[in-house]
Amino acid sequence: MSTVNLKGRDFLKMLDFSKEEILYMLDVAASYKKKKKEGIPHDTLHGKNVALIFEKTSTRTRCSFEVAAHDLGMGTTYLDPSGSQIGKKESIEDTARVLSGMFDGIEYRGFGQEIVEELAEYATVPVWNGLTNESHPTQMLADMLTIQEHLGKLEGVKFVYMGDARYNMANSLMVTCAKLGMHFVACTSKEYFPDAKLVKQCEEIAKASGGSVSLEENVMKATKDADVLYTDVWVSMGEPDEVWAERIKALSPYQVNMKAVENAKDSVIFMHCLPAFHDLKTTIGQKVYEKFGLSELEVTDEVFESSHSVVFDEAENRMHTIKAVMAVTLGA
Secondary structure, X not given: OOOOOOOOOOEXXXXXXXXXXXXXXXXXXXXXXXXXXXXXXXXXXXXXXXXXXXXXXXXXHHHHHHHHHHHOOOEEEEEOOOOOOEOOXXXXXXXXXXXXXXXXXXEEEOOOHHHHHHHHHHOOOOEEEEEXXXXXXXXXXXXXXXXXXXXXOOOOXXXXXXXXXXXXXXXXXXXXXXXXXXXXXXXXXXXXXXOHHHHHHHHHHHHHHOOEEXXXXXXXXXXXXXOEEEEOOOOOOOOOHHHHHHHHHHHHHHOEOHHHXXXXXXXXXXXXXXXXXXXXXXHHHHHHHHHHOOOOOOEOHHHHOOOOEOHHHHHHHHHHHHHHHHHHHHOO
């Protein structure tokens, strides 16, 4: 029986949680997943309601929160970028206090980490981070559950992140791997390495957990004997053409392709938080092809569609892990 109690806690960033707490949430997620697959009802939060604030839209995050809340018996109110006055007509502080009077929990997906932190400061109910520029904690739990399912362990796993390692995904993965005793490698050019201060902090965390953190520009060195190869899009939506040109030039050597996969362990898994630019079946993909002549960006279609790829298991696990986060913080 676990002694971990997360009732009333906010879920803002992975740095806020201990190894024991993270593993507890993964156990709860695995239990809920089993119940879902076996058709066992688990609507223990019937009568509660949650607000979902989306200043940045998302397929996976919205669907995950809505289905998870429904399975737990809760109602949801979705506030899209035009449906909330947060920070415009109404301060974040006032929004937090208004929503706390109507809802049992608040999810925020948007821009600066300071926004979700301020929401949490003034809310009297749990606040959950669906994504900010600096952090993506719900994705972390989904990723770790997926690794656990496919590799049977987390401790000692060699985890290689390829591409732009400066922002929310690489930062959050580095923290999470360090906490869980994994060996995190950021594989990219020096200009795209994670923040030095955070690297140092993660190195200290990893020392205590038996893990490690390293930065490597050489793809063959980085991917040698890797258990996990992970990447994310190189450019966020709406960024100008010159940013695309700069990133493509700098990050093309760090594309996840079969050469990298074959250099890793035979059992290596490929992961991506999605959406991915691996073919020409999207409007953005077509535009990139027309401007730059590339049909694949951060990952080749061959890898994406290979037996190594677990991206759709990973996407499904967003729902199971988000369910666990809401349940443990609301005291299900």
